[in-house]
Amino acid sequence: MSSGQLFNVVTFGYFAAMVLFIGFLATRSVVVAKLGNLCAYIGFVVQTFAIGLRWYETYQVPGANGYAPMSNLYESVVFFSWTILLIYIMIDLKYKYRAVGAFVLPFAFLAMAWAQLGLNDAIAPLVPALQSNWLTYHVITCFLGYAAFAVACGVSIMYLIKVRKQKNAGDGSSPAGGIVGLFPSAKILDDLNYKAIMIGFPLLSLGIITGAAWANYAWGTYWSWDPKETWSLIVWFIYAAFLHARITRGWAGRRAAFLSIIGFAATIFCYLGVNLLLAGLHSYGS
C-alpha cells in the first residue's frame, strides 16, 4: 500500500461526500447529509494517515534525509485539501449546518482530483534552499489560513444567494423556499464568514511572517517584493479591508461578502497563479 493509493481513496471519499451534500440540498433528507458527513470524515482520517505515510516514504528514498511532505506543488495541493477539511470539521462539530458541506467539499475534492490526475507525485529530496524547519511552519500556517478563507468564500456565496432570494421573496422574514431554505439564516452566514476570516487572518499574517523570517535566514532579506510575497500582502490587504468593512456603515453585508470572495480569488492566485503565470522565488522546486 502506498500513500498514492490512499490519496485515491481520499479523492473518491470527498467526491462521494460532495455528491451526497448536493443530494441533501435536493432531497432534504437528513440521512443523506449524515452519509455525506461520514464520507467526509472517513476521507479526512484516511488522508491524515496517507500524509503520515508519505512522510515516512520520504525517508525510504535512497540517500534522502526525509522531509515534511509539503515541499512541491502536488504535496501542497494535497495538504491544502486536508486543511480545508480540518476547518470544515471544526465548523461542523461546533455548528452542524449541513448545507455548508455542499459549498466547501467541492474545493477539497477539486484539489485532490487535480493533485491525483494532473500533478507529478514523485518524492524528490529537498534542494538546499528548502532544507529548513521554517518550511514546515510557513506551509502549515499559510495553508490553514487559505483553508479558512476557502470556507469563508463558500459561506459568502451562500450568503449572497440567501439575501438575493430573500429580496426577491419580498420582505426578509418570509421563509425562502427550495434549496435556500436549508441554508442557515443570513445573519448566521454573515457571522460564520466573519469567524472564518477571524481565524484565517492571523494565520495568514503568521504565514507571511514565517516566510519573511525564513527568507531573512536563508538570504538575508525579509522582504524583497517578490511576486509571491507581494500577492500574499495583497490578500492580507483585502482581508484587512474586510475586517474594517464589517464595522463600517454601508459596507457590512453584501459588500463584505463580495470582499470575502475576492479575497479568496486573490488567495488562489497567490497560491497557484503566481507560480503558473509569474516568475519568482517559489518555483515548487520544478
Place this chain on the structure above:
Amino acid sequence: MSTKQRGVPSSIWEFFCSLKLTIFSLISLAVTSIIGTVLQQNLTRKQYLAVFSKDTYEFLNDLQFFDMYHSWWFIGLLVLFCINLTCCSIKRFPRVWRIVHHPNVTPTEQQLKAFSNADERLVKGDIKTVAEKMGNFLAENFAAAKVFEKDGITYLYAEKRKYARFGVYVTHLSILVIFLGAIIGNIYGFKGYVNIPEGGSVSQIWLRNVEAPLPLGFDVHCDDFSVSFYGDSQRPKEFRSVLSIVDGGEVKIDHRPTVVNDPLSYKGLTFYQSSYGPAGAGAVAIKVKVRGEDKADAFTLQRGETAELPGGDRVKVVDCTATFRNFGPAAQLAVTSRDGERQIVTVFKNFAKFDEQRNGKYIFTLVDFNQLYYTGLQVTKDPGVMVVWLGCTMLILGCLVAFFISHQRMWVVISEQKDKVGVRFVGTSHRNQPAFELYFDELKYKFRDALSQD
C-alpha cells in the same frame, strides 16, 4: 457636533479618522501592488525597450512603474494608510482608556434600561445582606466585585479581561513598528556580496551599486567549499563553505560550516551561502601505461598543461570537469605523437578500464580530479530586523487579543423598593455578543439561586 458647525480643521481630522479612508487605502494598496507583480521591476532600460516602444517606456518610467514599490505614489499610499490608522487610534483611544480605567460603576436608570442582557428580582431582606450575597455570587461565578454607593443605591461592579480592549491598538501600533524597522534597515543597513576562493581570505566586501569596496575590519577565510548531490542525480543536496574569521590577528570563528539556511553572523554582519564557481583551472592526476608494459607513469597536470610521455609523444589536458553528464569526473586529453598525429582521448575517474578498450598505444587512467572553487557569499547588515520581528509579534498577539478575547463587565444594582429590595443584574461584552448572551443566560439562573438562598 453637527455637520454645520464643523470647521475645516475638524473636517480634515474627521477625514483622516474615517473608516472609509481605511477601506479606500487598503483596497488601493491591494490593487496597485499588482502592477509590480506583472511588470518585472528594476530591469535595465535596454531590457524594457526590448518589450515596450520608446514612448510607452518613457510614460511608464515617468509613472515610476518600473520601481513601483519605491515610487512616490506607492510610498504616499503607505503614508496615508499609516496616518489613517494613527488618527483612528488617537480618536478612539481616550474613550477606551476611560472605560478601562474609569468605568461607569454607577449607571443611571436610563443606562441600565439599555442593556440587553439583564435580569431583575425583588427579594426580602436588607440591602447589606443582599449586597454581601451578590458579592459572593459575582466572585464565585465571574470576578471579584467592587462596591459603590450613590444616593442610597448600592452598586456592585465586576469585570474580566479589560486588556482585551487594547488588542486593536497593539495591532495598529505593530504596523507602525514594522515600518520603523524597515526604515532603520534602509538607513543603517546594507547588502553586499563577496567571492572567496578556497584557501583565500578577504577583508572587504562589495555593495550593490557602489564602486568602492567596504572594509570589514576583520578577515574572512574560506577553508573549503564543496557541493554534494543526491545519489548520482544532478539534484544538489548541499552547498557548503567552511569559513573562519580572524579579527585583530586572533581566530574568532574557526572552521564554521556555512550552508544555505544556516548563515554565519559576526559583529552585526551575516554571511549567507549564495553562489559558487570554479576558481582557476582544474588539475587532474593521470596515470599512463604503455600497452603491454607493467610500468605506469603518474602526472599531475592543470587544464591546458602538457607532459612528455615515455615514448617521446606528448599529452595535453584539453578539458576537465567534476561531472561529465552523470559519469562523474572526466578529462579530455590530446595525445600528439612525434610525427604530429593528434588524437583525443576521454577518461573517467569512475570507469578505470574505459581507456583500455580503445586499443591505443597508451592506456590512460584518471586517478583524480581537483577543482578549486570560490564561494559566493551574500553579506548583509540590518539593525532594523529585530524591530521588524517585534512589530510582527505585536501584530499576531494584537490580532489574537482583538479577535478572540472580550472585555466582559457586570453590574448588580441593589435598591430599596417599598418594603423589599430590588436587585438588578446586567452585563455586557465588548465583542462576541451571541456567546456572551448564552453565558449570561446561564448566569441568570445562578443569580436567582443565589438570591433565594438564605
